Amino acid sequence: MATDPCLFCRIARGEIPAQIVYETPHVMAFRDIAPQAPYHVIIIPRDHVATLNDTRDPGLVGRLAIAASELAEREGFAAAGYRTVINTNADGGQTVFHLHLHLLAGRKMGWPPG
Ligand code: AMP
Numbered sequence: 001m002a003t004d005p006c007l008f009c010r011i012a013r014g015e016i017p018a019q020i021v022y023e024t025p026h027v028m029a030f031r032d033i034a035p036q037a038p039y040h041v042i043i044i045p046r047d048h049v050a051t052l053n054d055t056r057d058p059g060l061v062g063r064l065a066i067a068a069s070e071l072a073e074r075e076g077f078a079a080a081g082y083r084t085v086i087n088t089n090a091d092g093g094q095t096v097f098h099l100h101l102h103l104l105a106g107r108k109m110g111w112p113p114g
């Protein structure tokens with residue numbers, strides 16, 4: 001419903017515009033509004049799950065990773081490499097509480113992450 005406070009649920013429903021780059025029945029991906037790399041997309045399950053702590057469904061979690069590798073292949077950076085990140089809760093730096101996987105590419109990533 002329109003009053004749902006979850007930002008990514010609202011994007012999934014098309015209530016908030018996003019640059020969608022990938023869609024399946026269960027998963028979608030869109031450009032991050034504040035990209036941290038030349039290529040930075042957010043991959044989400046369409047159904048609301050707040051954090052990685054809130055699911056034990058290997059299919060749900062696996063689909064996020066498979067979406068990342070499919071995008072990497074499609075966009076041509078699979079061989080060069082990329083970074084996938086799931087931030088969880090305060091110490092992980094999570095700011096949007098709808099489970100999502102960051103896919104970053106287009107530059108050499110640093111390690112350890114900040
Ligand atoms: P996290 O800090 O892991 O919870 O990541 C949330 C991400 O969502 C950040 O990288 C934000 O830049 C991104 N973000 C926030 N609002 C939007 C939006 N409306 N459209 C696309 N990305 C967004």
Ligand code: ZN
Nearest residue numbers: 006009048098
């Ligand atoms: Zn949500």
